[in-house]
Amino acid sequence: MATLAMSSGSTSARIISTGAARGSRVVDNDEICTMIDSNDEWIRQRTGITQRHWVAEGETAVTLAADACRQAVERAGMTLDQIDTLILATVSNSQQMPSMAARVAQELGCPSPAVFDISAACAGFCHGVALADSLIRTGTSTHVLVVGTEVLSPYLDMADRGTAFIFSDGAGAVVIGPSEVPAIGPTIWGSDPSHSEVITLDDWESLVDGQERPYLRMEGTKVFRWATTFVAERTRETLEAAGLAPEELDVFIPHQANNRITDSTLRQLKLPEGIVVARDIAQMGNSSAASIPLALDAVLQSGEARSGQKALLMGFGAGLAYAGQVVVLP
Ligand code: UT7
Numbered sequence: 001m002a003t004l005a006m007s008s009g010s011t012s013a014r015i016i017s018t019g020a021a022r023g024s025r026v027v028d029n030d031e032i033c034t035m036i037d038s039n040d041e042w043i044r045q046r047t048g049i050t051q052r053h054w055v056a057e058g059e060t061a062v063t064l065a066a067d068a069c070r071q072a073v074e075r076a077g078m079t080l081d082q083i084d085t086l087i088l089a090t091v092s093n094s095q096q097m098p099s100m101a102a103r104v105a106q107e108l109g110c111p112s113p114a115v116f117d118i119s120a121a122c123a124g125f126c127h128g129v130a131l132a133d134s135l136i137r138t139g140t141s142t143h144v145l146v147v148g149t150e151v152l153s154p155y156l157d158m159a160d161r162g163t164a165f166i167f168s169d170g171a172g173a174v175v176i177g178p179s180e181v182p183a184i185g186p187t188i189w190g191s192d193p194s195h196s197e198v199i200t201l202d203d204w205e206s207l208v209d210g211q212e213r214p215y216l217r218m219e220g221t222k223v224f225r226w227a228t229t230f231v232a233e234r235t236r237e238t239l240e241a242a243g244l245a246p247e248e249l250d251v252f253i254p255h256q257a258n259n260r261i262t263d264s265t266l267r268q269l270k271l272p273e274g275i276v277v278a279r280d281i282a283q284m285g286n287s288s289a290a291s292i293p294l295a296l297d298a299v300l301q302s303g304e305a306r307s308g309q310k311a312l313l314m315g316f317g318a319g320l321a322y323a324g325q326v327v328v329l330p
Helices: 039-047 061-075 100-108 121-138 222-242 259-267 288-301
Strands: 012-022 025-029 051-054 087-090 114-118 144-153 171-178 187-190 199-201 217-218 251-254 310-317 321-328
Touching: 012 061, 012 121, 012 288, 039 259, 051 171, 051 259, 061 100, 061 121, 061 144, 061 171, 061 199, 087 100, 087 121, 100 114, 100 144, 114 121, 121 144, 121 171, 121 187, 121 288, 121 310, 121 321, 144 288, 171 288, 187 222, 222 259, 222 321, 251 259, 288 310
Parallel strands: 087 114, 087 144, 251 310
Antiparallel strands: 012 171, 025 051, 144 171, 187 321, 199 217, 310 321
């Protein structure tokens, strides 16, 4: 009896390039405090946020994603017809069908990529990197665009001062392709379903009277505790799985949720003093699935980090879900 042929691909995969797009309206803490009962000092001390980007007229999660993808493909020295797979991570998708990835492919004019969305909130981008890595190593795909994109400002409840100042709008993309040397370490991922209710977007079918759209809701303290205990341990495992000691890591790019979570993880993992730490939250707030690729792009564009360095990515959020991996920077 005939056996099935199996696909086989490159021994390794790597991030080739990055691209970024931020909502063009900059809202600083003083402006947000005209909308909520808070103050600049509290927001800076408790989170590290000084401003956030929101969309302006005409900008959407699709246009931001397309801009970030276009930049990543250009920087890779490639053309859009070389992209065979487009994976998009988002939670700000009000249209279930077609996928947002399909709409971004249309906006870009990609000829015929495989397109699908990932819903893993702030861990979505790292889920996408894990999939791209596997697809390339099995030979299913060759050049994959992974983009995290969010427009969360319309989902903010301005009566909720525990969330309204945090979330933002932007998109970050990477091109991932074959590599002759290892450049994406093992992914450590999972979830805590017992906490599936602590970060939610309201169900469109259960909106209360007078509410026009879903609101983003978060029990911040519970998430904070989980991120600084459980996720910190998984971050340590991610480093170990890549075969690295803390002093061999160059760059730390955690989900941009709160600088105090980042600092706690740095201390627990005893990461070296001189390590580059992404703090894009200061300018950007928390852009969920876009936060890690935007922070990755920012440390490269600013010159803080350089090509060839090893960076630990760790996404965590609604689910509660997490995913992380060590990558070699493009
Ligand atoms: O992206 C998904 C993953 N998300 C995260 O990882 C978020 C994790 N959580 C957090 O980052 C933090 O929990 C927050 C930044 C959301 C909140 O900070 P917190 O230190 O946990 O504040 P809290 O909710 O415990 O509130 C502390 C105090 C309270 O006052 P009292 O009861 O101590 O008098 C709040 O009423 O701060 C008050 N407060 C505020 N004050 C000024 C809460 N929100 C505000 C505010 N401005 N916006």
